[in-house]
Amino acid sequence: MKAYRKNPVGAHYGLGEWLLQRLTAVVMALFTIVMFACIVLEAPHGYAGWKSFFTGTTVRLATMLFVVALLYHAWVGMRDILMDYLRATGIRLALQAAVGLALIFYLIWAASILWGR
Amino acid sequence: MSAAPTPRPKHYRPYYDLNLAHLPPPGLLSIFHRISGALLFFPILPTLLCFMYLALGSEEGFARVHGWFAQPLVKLIAFGAIWLYAHHFFAGIRYLLLDLHWGVEKAPARASALAVFALGALATLLVAWRLW
Numbered sequence: 001m002k003a004y005r006k007n008p009v010g011a012h013y014g015l016g017e018w019l020l021q022r023l024t025a026v027v028m029a030l031f032t033i034v035m036f037a038c039i040v041l042e043a044p045h046g047y048a049g050w051k052s053f054f055t056g057t058t059v060r061l062a063t064m065l066f067v068v069a070l071l072y073h074a075w076v077g078m079r080d081i082l083m084d085y086l087r088a089t090g091i092r093l094a095l096q097a098a099v100g101l102a103l104i105f106y107l108i109w110a111a112s113i114l115w116g117r
Numbered sequence: 118m119s120a121a122p123t124p125r126p127k128h129y130r131p132y133y134d135l136n137l138a139h140l141p142p143p144g145l146l147s148i149f150h151r152i153s154g155a156l157l158f159f160p161i162l163p164t165l166l167c168f169m170y171l172a173l174g175s176e177e178g179f180a181r182v183h184g185w186f187a188q189p190l191v192k193l194i195a196f197g198a199i200w201l202y203a204h205h206f207f208a209g210i211r212y213l214l215l216d217l218h219w220g221v222e223k224a225p226a227r228a229s230a231l232a233v234f235a236l237g238a239l240a241t242l243l244v245a246w247r248l249w
Contacts, residue, residue: 022213024214025209025213026213029209029210032206043187045173046177046179047175047180050172051173051180053165054173070162074157074158074162075157077154077158078154078155078158079152081154081155099158099198102158102159102163104164106162106166107185109166109170110166113166113169113170113173113174
């Protein structure tokens with residue numbers, strides 16, 4: 001008879017999160033390089049310049065992709081930090097919830113800045 | 118037969134050494150990667166969103182943000198934030214290369230850590246020189 005053995009390694013989401021943190025890092029690194037080059041080359045000036053720069057569809061979509069990547073990347077990173085330093089479950093979960101809410105707020109705010117008004 | 122206790126290393130200290138200056142370059146890079154990441158999440162990211170909200174919202178908002186960034190203190194804080202981003206960026210690229218087993222040995226890992234610190238500082242100085 002095969003004895004029941006509890007699997008000690010948890011819910012198996014660790015590797016996927018680790019991989020996605022790398023993937024989002026690559027997305028953000030590429031965005032950083034391309035955006036830096038675009039701003040240097042185009043050199044937007046004044047309110048009208050910056051406004052028209054950020055109303056371009058490519059810039060809008062690329063920036064949103066960056067923000068979504070950042071949301072996931074920051075979530076994994078902040079959760080790692082909280083898990084490493086906070087052993088009290090209640091405080092850790094409360095702070096993780098605050099981090100998650102803040103990130104969702106950032107996402108909505110970024111979308112409203114790019115498309116709103 | 119009992120194993121002989123391993124002798125304590127010469128520089129043994131019965132406490133945790135929390136002095137960051139005693140870390141080797143890769144360790145220092147690692148803790149700065151963590152600190153910069155946390156600071157980028159808060160307060161740098163919401164501050165940046167706030168500035169974008171104001172500057173892209175209206176002509177007056179743009180003028181206000183423009184006025185703030187004319188102050189030397191605000192500029193210095195912004196350069197500090199840029200350094201944190203630059204360090205996180207270059208240190209992150211180093212970690213991606215380490216994940217691909219590039220430069221894993223002690224000597225190249227140490228050299229690449231020093232290179233990351235140099236590149237982060239250089240990128241910040243370059244941006245500071247252009248924006249001052």
